[in-house]
Amino acid sequence: MSRIGKKAVAIPKGVTLTLEGQTVSVKGPKGQLSWTVPEEIEIKVESDELTLTPRNETTRAKSMWGLSRTLVANMVHGVTTGFEETLELVGVGYRAAMKGTALSIQLGFSHDVDVEAPAGVTFAVPKQTEIKIAGADKQAVGEIAAKIRRIRPPEPYKGKGVRYAGEKVRRKEGKKK
Structure with a gap:
């Protein structure tokens, strides 16, 4: 289990997060960023939090879980504070x-x-x-x-x-x- 992947990504006020399939787009005061999450990872948006979970228990899915969460969190941090x-x-x-x-x-x-x-x-x-x-x-x-x-x-x-x-x-x- 990924300790980093388990954490939810908080979406602050003034930031809009949109999902189109596996592509996550984040828009905020400092700009707009987007990234395509690997197919092994499932994305869910609930109110002001984004959670990522692996679809299966393969080694690649476990590896991509923490990485994907960190990259999305960096995108949110980048468009808010830079x-x-x-x-x-x-x-x-x-x-x-x-x-x-x-x-x-x-x-x-x-x-x-x-x-x-x-x-x-x-x-x-x-x-x-x-x-x-x-x-x-x-x-x-x-x-x-x-x-x-x-x-x-x-x-x-x-x-x-x-x-x-x-x-x-x-x-x-x-x-x-």
């Missing part, structure tokens, strides 16, 4: 700036790196060394944050690079004489 990821730039001359809706980053290369915001994701640069990525879709926000970090990941000797806010970089000792 998701945010913060990246820090550490290094001499490393800085970020907005160029229209795109993000322009200087990371020690001979050229600036421009990153276009995908649909539903917004960038903000409160400080030159800080990038905030926000959006309703948790997967899209996390993926673009990982892509930006992959451009120049933190290195272990000086700790220079792009890192998540609060990320601890394991440092190595340099050469000995």
Whole structure:
């Protein structure tokens, strides 16, 4: 039995949830998201709660049960409050700036790196060394944050690079004489 799957997903006020077959669509103040639940999972909507149950006892149905519940809960959370990821730039001359809706980053290369915001994701640069990525879709926000970090990941000797806010970089000792 899935402990996560057993929990019901609460539908807050201001959020409309519609079911069309196995497709769940959630609309709220921050946007609209939809996802098709696998056939092994049965969906029921009762007043202000959504419950998911497996149709049979196969391994795949049990696996998809908790996953489906979590993805639907993330959609509800995303359209109500949204998701945010913060990246820090550490290094001499490393800085970020907005160029229209795109993000322009200087990371020690001979050229600036421009990153276009995908649909539903917004960038903000409160400080030159800080990038905030926000959006309703948790997967899209996390993926673009990982892509930006992959451009120049933190290195272990000086700790220079792009890192998540609060990320601890394991440092190595340099050469000995």
